Amino acid sequence: MATAPDLHDAITPQHSAIAPANADAGTTSGTIAAVLEPFDGVDQASQHTAEAENQYPTGAKFYSILLSIAVLLVLGGLDASIVATAVPAITDHFHTVADVGWYSVAFRLPLCAFQFFFGKLYKLFSIKRIMLVSQGIFLLGSLLCATAVSSKMFVLGRALTGFAAASIVAGAFTLLTLTLPLRLRPVYTGMFGAIECVAVIAAPVLGGILTQKLSWRWCFWINLPLGVPPIIIMAIFFSDPRESPAKDMTWSAIFKQLDLLGTVAFVPAITCLFLALSWAGAKYAFDSPIVLCLYAAFALLLALFVWDQHRKQDAATLPPRIFKQRSIVAGFIFSFCCSASNNVVEYYMPSYFQVVRGYSPAKSGYMMIPILIGFLVGMLVHGSGVSLTGYYTPFMLFGSILMPLATGLITTWNPASSLAELIAYSLLAGFSYAIGYQGPQSAVQTVLSDADGPLGLSVVLFAQHFGPALSVSMAQTIFTNRLTVNLREEVPGLHPKAIENLGLGEIVSHIGRDKMKQVLLGIDRSIVEVWYLPLGLTCASMIGSLMMEWRSVKEKKN
DSSP states (O other), X not given: OOOHHHHHHHHOOHHHHHSOTTOOTTOSHHHHHHHHSOHHHHHHHHHHHHHHHTTSOOHHHHXXXXXXXXXXXXXXXXXXXXXXXXXXXXXXXXXXXXXXXXXXXXXXXXXXXXXXXXXXXXXXXXXXXXXXXXXXXXXHHHHHHHTOSSHHHHHHHHHHHHHHHHHHHHHHHHHHHHHSOXXXXXXXXXXXXXXXXXHHHHHHHHHHHHHHHTOTTHHHHTHHHHHHHHHHHHHHHOOOSSOOGGGXXXXXXXXXXXXXXXXXXXXXXXXXXXXXXXXXXXXXXXXXXXXXXXXXHHHHXXXXXXXXXXXXXXGSSSOGGGGGSHHHHHHHHHHHHHHHHHHHHHHHHHHIIIIISOOOHHHHHHTTHHHHHHHHHHHHHHHHHHHHHSBOHHHHHHHHHHHHHHHHHHTTOOTTOOHHHHHHHHHHHHHHHHTTXXXXXXXXXXXXXXXXXXXXXHHHHHHHHHHHHHHHHHHXXXXXXHHHHHHHXXXXXOOHHHHHTSOHHXXXXXXXXXXXXXXXXXXXXXXXXXXXXXXXXXXXXXXHHHHSOOOBTTSOOO
């Protein structure tokens, strides 16, 4: 995830607002000019600032809007990871393990696929209307998940919430810029970034408690009472600060600005890729015509998207000049590998704790706390270290060395592993994933101009969402394949369809208590073999670390 200061830099051109565009760090002309400026000029500037700040909401209206933004970020943080501890119960209810990966992918796929599209919408249309519609779609998706009568209906609900979250998260930080004057934004964006982080940390624990005490459905029912107040507050208190630019534009001009060709090519391209990776080896053979056609469609649509971006150049959704910066490409590779590996490990941990170790859903949620604490400590070390030294590349290199070690230790888990090993390895994994996690965001702010900063940040944020969506989709295929093979080795004569149509918890009771040890060994081996995927991804993160330029955040950008 991007930290709040990074998002603040992305959405507020604070450098250009504070300093002259031609200021030079090597001269004192700017300082002399400031000293020689008449005092009435200072008074006029202060008066202008005061008048400018009068346009922002105050009093009850101000705090109501901030409260609604906080709730929206909490909802986004909870929905991203609350499903992890509920997966075993959900698979038992729907009697299938075939869709286990889609419970996460269905949320993350639209979250990353429509990120650039909503960025364009917020520039052209009413921010208030887009946010209200997005919140309504989010609640509809949550309602579908809570009332799902089939696994397919549940996946559809997750897809709707992911689509809406792509708009809500971006819109929430955009609202901050419309609610706060420039001088207050750093403090509040930092605070709201912390709120989102706490929500992510609390989600697995909350999901485990709700699943055990009430039902897994309450992981989604909870969104309804939390999501309605922000809609009411925003409808009453928030007003668009500007007229919609699209109001005076022709439809052809609007379509050109939205880059619909790029969106139409990009979204189906990655959807085809996810379907191919999910179905290959699980639903269809690796060389089946359907899988091969999906790969071909992905290649063609991706080529169309690249051609469209190259044709439009600076007017494109992703201007090609951004990728000419070595640090941006390096940051994409590192963020992709780091986020992808971290999410696969975290996603399958609750299933491991509940099925292999026999923990309750609530206890499996508590067992997620060490990896999340380690992540927070790693982010703190990175932030303070970069502030002190100015360099972010060493922390990325250290993370690329430490991540394979921590993930490798997790693959040694077995039903006899001690509680101390579970906690220590989880803590180390969280720390290793976070120690270099913010490096790419720091690189974006260092190597790009203020005008290109948001574009560079969008590339890094896309990598952070795209990596988990792709890796969890691949992990699903690995898990279902290996589970069938491993259980048939442990329990000869077991039919693959019998496994596919059972939940994780049901497998043990279906096969029989007398063979519980063999079944647990088969499930343990299957999950561990899934974790070989993040182990390889953590090793690949070294490519991004070594490619990253050695630049200091204390250097002045050209």
